Amino acid sequence: MSTEAQAGHFPAVDWEGGAFPYRVGHRKLGMWLFIVSDSLTFSALLIGYSYLRASNVWPTPFPFYPSIVFSSVMTFCLLSSSLTMVFGVSASSRGDKAGARKWILATIFFGVAFIVLHLIEWNHLISEGLRPFFLPEHWVKVFTTTDGVPPSPLFGATFFTITGLHMFHVASGAVYLSVVAARVNKLKHEDVEISGLYWHFVDLVWMFVFPLIYIMSVDVGGHLAGGH
Amino acid sequence: MSEHAHVEEHFAGSNKLFTSIWVWLLVLTLIEIFLAYRPMPIHYMLVILLGLSIIKAALIMAYFMHLKFERLSLIITLVPALVICICLLFVFFPDSFRSAGLRYQFKEVPPVAPAPAEEP
Numbered sequence: 001m002s003t004e005a006q007a008g009h010f011p012a013v014d015w016e017g018g019a020f021p022y023r024v025g026h027r028k029l030g031m032w033l034f035i036v037s038d039s040l041t042f043s044a045l046l047i048g049y050s051y052l053r054a055s056n057v058w059p060t061p062f063p064f065y066p067s068i069v070f071s072s073v074m075t076f077c078l079l080s081s082s083l084t085m086v087f088g089v090s091a092s093s094r095g096d097k098a099g100a101r102k103w104i105l106a107t108i109f110f111g112v113a114f115i116v117l118h119l120i121e122w123n124h125l126i127s128e129g130l131r132p133f134f135l136p137e138h139w140v141k142v143f144t145t146t147d148g149v150p151p152s153p154l155f156g157a158t159f160f161t162i163t164g165l166h167m168f169h170v171a172s173g174a175v176y177l178s179v180v181a182a183r184v185n186k187l188k189h190e191d192v193e194i195s196g197l198y199w200h201f202v203d204l205v206w207m208f209v210f211p212l213i214y215i216m217s218v219d220v221g222g223h224l225a226g227g228h
Numbered sequence: 229m230s231e232h233a234h235v236e237e238h239f240a241g242s243n244k245l246f247t248s249i250w251v252w253l254l255v256l257t258l259i260e261i262f263l264a265y266r267p268m269p270i271h272y273m274l275v276i277l278l279g280l281s282i283i284k285a286a287l288i289m290a291y292f293m294h295l296k297f298e299r300l301s302l303i304i305t306l307v308p309a310l311v312i313c314i315c316l317l318f319v320f321f322p323d324s325f326r327s328a329g330l331r332y333q334f335k336e337v338p339p340v341a342p343a344p345a346e347e348p
Contacts (some may be wrong), residue, residue, distance in 0.1 A: 051323075056328070083292075090241070189239075197293055218265065
């Protein structure tokens, strides 16, 4: 008798959940394990960024407009996309496939809006002269300390890597959800729920990227606007 | 003790609950943006922002990702290991502070345009 068949014979009381110790299917458990590993990827990147920031003079260049306004609207888009996704999963659990598809399409819309806004925001910074290993010259002038220590040129590297990897996750998520929306009638409820887990994770990561990358780098005194 | 040995299809939580979580997440985000323009030491700012982010992450995991309604064994398997691994990464910070001290004690003025990173 196979192990699986034996497991089926154990009553639930043998080990709480019996053959389903977590009471979730193997695919959902797999997605959770992927989320744990991807969390560590983003944690490592954010801690690497914090390491560099703590050991260097770091520029704080983001103005209220466009950077903070754009990133705040992007945060609103992602939070709203999570809400529409959870509505979609909820509809799917009731067997309302059409409702699930409608809410998943709304989720994709917010996800694409996030990417478009993010690319516009990247374009602002790139046109200002920010590159992965260079700061715009006027940033260097403004953020050099009175001791003559210049700001770290790695600002761009950390910014583009972390936000870029996150944007890649949003884009992959939008493609994933498009497939789920297209095939929702054939898919089981659990499959829809698993795609929801991935999408909420992407939202969750942004909840750390937004304050650490954007809010912590606000140009509070307007140094770049009027300081040079 | 549960007798369920099958995968449940039921998805707990009402749309009203999820909407209220979404409102809370938006409020916490607005607080973060408001804090950005309050003058305060960077350490306080970091602690408050991370605190708010952890609350937001917990709300998303508990309600949107449905972890609150899952079996405790799943939560205990996933969350503590992740938290411990992330905390272990903090072991690098003393080195970061040390290198900051080494780098800036000479107060030299390096060139404005740094040398591009060359591939070996």
